[in-house]
Amino acid sequence: MEIITPYDKIPRSLLRGSSLPIIQVENLVKKFGNITAVDDISFEVEEGTIFGFLGPNGAGKTTTINILCTLLSPTSGRTLIAGHDCISESSEVRKAIGIVFQDTTLDKDLTAYENLIFHAYLYNVPKSEMKKRVDDALKFVDLYDRKDDLVKKFSGGMKRRLEVARGLIHRPRVLFLDEPTLGLDPQSRTNLWEFITTLPEKHNVTIFMTTHYMEEAEVCDRIAVIDNGKIIAIDSPEELKKIVGGDVVSITTTDNVHVRKEIETVFKMGVSEKNDELYMTCTRGDTCIPELIRTLGERVLSVRIQRPTLNDVFLKLTGKTIREEETSGSDSVRESIRAYRRRH
Amino acid sequence: MELNAVYVIVAREFKKFIREKSRLFSAIARPLLWLFIVGAGISRLVPHETGVPYTQFIFPGIIGMTILFSSIFSSISIIWDKEFGFMKEILVAPVSRFSIVIGKALSGTILSTIQALIILALFPVLGFKLGLLQILEIILICVSLSFCISAFGIVIATFYDSYESFSVIMNFIIMPMFFLSGAMYPVKLLPDILRILAKLNPLTYGIDIMKHVLFPDAPGNMGPDISVMTSIAVIIFTSILFVVIAGKLFERKG
Numbered sequence: 121m122e123i124i125t126p127y128d129k130i131p132r133s134l135l136r137g138s139s140l141p142i143i144q145v146e147n148l149v150k151k152f153g154n155i156t157a158v159d160d161i162s163f164e165v166e167e168g169t170i171f172g173f174l175g176p177n178g179a180g181k182t183t184t185i186n187i188l189c190t191l192l193s194p195t196s197g198r199t200l201i202a203g204h205d206c207i208s209e210s211s212e213v214r215k216a217i218g219i220v221f222q223d224t225t226l227d228k229d230l231t232a233y234e235n236l237i238f239h240a241y242l243y244n245v246p247k248s249e250m251k252k253r254v255d256d257a258l259k260f261v262d263l264y265d266r267k268d269d270l271v272k273k274f275s276g277g278m279k280r281r282l283e284v285a286r287g288l289i290h291r292p293r294v295l296f297l298d299e300p301t302l303g304l305d306p307q308s309r310t311n312l313w314e315f316i317t318t319l320p321e322k323h324n325v326t327i328f329m330t331t332h333y334m335e336e337a338e339v340c341d342r343i344a345v346i347d348n349g350k351i352i353a354i355d356s357p358e359e360l361k362k363i364v365g366g367d368v369v370s371i372t373t374t375d376n377v378h379v380r381k382e383i384e385t386v387f388k389m390g391v392s393e394k395n396d397e398l399y400m401t402c403t404r405g406d407t408c409i410p411e412l413i414r415t416l417g418e419r420v421l422s423v424r425i426q427r428p429t430l431n432d433v434f435l436k437l438t439g440k441t442i443r444e445e446e447t448s449g450s451d452s453v454r455e456s457i458r459a460y461r462r463r464h
Numbered sequence: 465m466e467l468n469a470v471y472v473i474v475a476r477e478f479k480k481f482i483r484e485k486s487r488l489f490s491a492i493a494r495p496l497l498w499l500f501i502v503g504a505g506i507s508r509l510v511p512h513e514t515g516v517p518y519t520q521f522i523f524p525g526i527i528g529m530t531i532l533f534s535s536i537f538s539s540i541s542i543i544w545d546k547e548f549g550f551m552k553e554i555l556v557a558p559v560s561r562f563s564i565v566i567g568k569a570l571s572g573t574i575l576s577t578i579q580a581l582i583i584l585a586l587f588p589v590l591g592f593k594l595g596l597l598q599i600l601e602i603i604l605i606c607v608s609l610s611f612c613i614s615a616f617g618i619v620i621a622t623f624y625d626s627y628e629s630f631s632v633i634m635n636f637i638i639m640p641m642f643f644l645s646g647a648m649y650p651v652k653l654l655p656d657i658l659r660i661l662a663k664l665n666p667l668t669y670g671i672d673i674m675k676h677v678l679f680p681d682a683p684g685n686m687g688p689d690i691s692v693m694t695s696i697a698v699i700i701f702t703s704i705l706f707v708v709i710a711g712k713l714f715e716r717k718g
Contacts, residue, residue, distance in 0.1 A: 189556050190556065191552070191555060191556060211558045211560075212558075214556060214557060214558035215558045217556070219552075219556055221549065221552055223549050224549055225549040225550055225551075225552045225553040226549075226550070226553075227476070227548075227550045227553075228548070229480055229483070230476065230479070230480070234476075234479070237472075238472050238476055238553075239553070239557075241468045241469065241471065241472035241475075242468070242469050242472060242553075242554065242557040242559055243557060243558065244466065244468050244469075244558075286553075
């Protein structure tokens, strides 16, 4: 028997901003021996949005996902999905979620179709709907022509798409994507993102994703920046970028010395000069530029605007770039956690 | 218990088994080697007056061996599933751990019963004259013994995460279980310590019931030496025990 939640019938636009968050996390802590992987984090995710967990490897992203997916018990704290407790009502939580793990979890010796049918049985999809749902899912990810091929013949991007399709077959309310583009070539990555951003609208699903690629996190409605097991900032990408202080506008002029003075007095902005260019930080570069040109007139020769990236945000918040972190201690944290889990 | 999940777990194993023909061939080759080469060799050492020809004596043991290998191999595919990630797909599904264990145990049961029956079909070659009832009895024994050993295999599989452990399982679990089961020589002739170990091995009981069916009146040491009732009780009891333990071990979380 399939239970159709009333949410299926409600347009997503109405759900957006509705009062009950689909994911609630309160004071979550997870320790592996003396390693604290997740250090007292709290956040909420609204239904129908794309929520991103951004941080370097070993920051605690996958551990948090595993707890939310009921694969791991927290040391302390509370996690609710669709109002169900991840520990005491794990079965209800499992029905409400779909997951695409970091490493593929397909059976490579089965065909694409068989992998999805397996999933449909496992989630008790009604027999009468099974075939149609699987076919639709395969068409949706553009793999219908390859449905009878063994998965081991698929490329990395195809596998990932198949996994997303599989994760949607039982019509979950939340779809977890753990580093969904890891190991994919740039083109497959772009394709996958275009596809993922259509999911909330087309499938009435909330996306919870993790990534350590800054540019990928930009598709999120809200982002939690996580480092060393703690959330250090949580907001929309636009708001997060404001932490950096806005856009950097640089101009070249016919007379840098006078123009610089004029800008400092008229606009009350700090200006610096480098390589014959004048630099200033505006909260909104797009409105700042026309004003500059109106004031300075023909003395302006060229204008350049640099939008802050999430990389700048991470740098500002932690004092390090995410790539630096990647090569330092984080891999050893992951190794220690693995070794710990093997022993217990 | 979720029947759909149990069904699909069994169907997956069955489909993969059918697809891998080489697996079936090697699974059948092993007992044939023991039966016709090792058995033929050792039979020259065994005096004829013992009542049962040696190649007939080891027949139930070889059926038991077929079940032992195929059941444990089937169950430890769980380790492969863990290694290649597929187990996560099953573990995050809204399915009880008990259903997963039952599904895996039934997969092993079906696959090893099929293989055991292929070996059983050789009975005329070895000079046995079996009636329909006896054949049915042996099939029943094969099914229950396969279930028991498969469930045991699942318990083993929960302790390992990578296939590097395969040789450990082979050398320290499968081979000792085979040699201490009364398959190749009667348990009652073993030294005390080995006899005690053999009595702790569920395979011993399965093979002993088959001896009851195949040569109940064999004189001397060759015949069965445990009562049928005891053996049935042991197999049922240990099956339940292994399923419960496996279910509990699956429930563990980090």
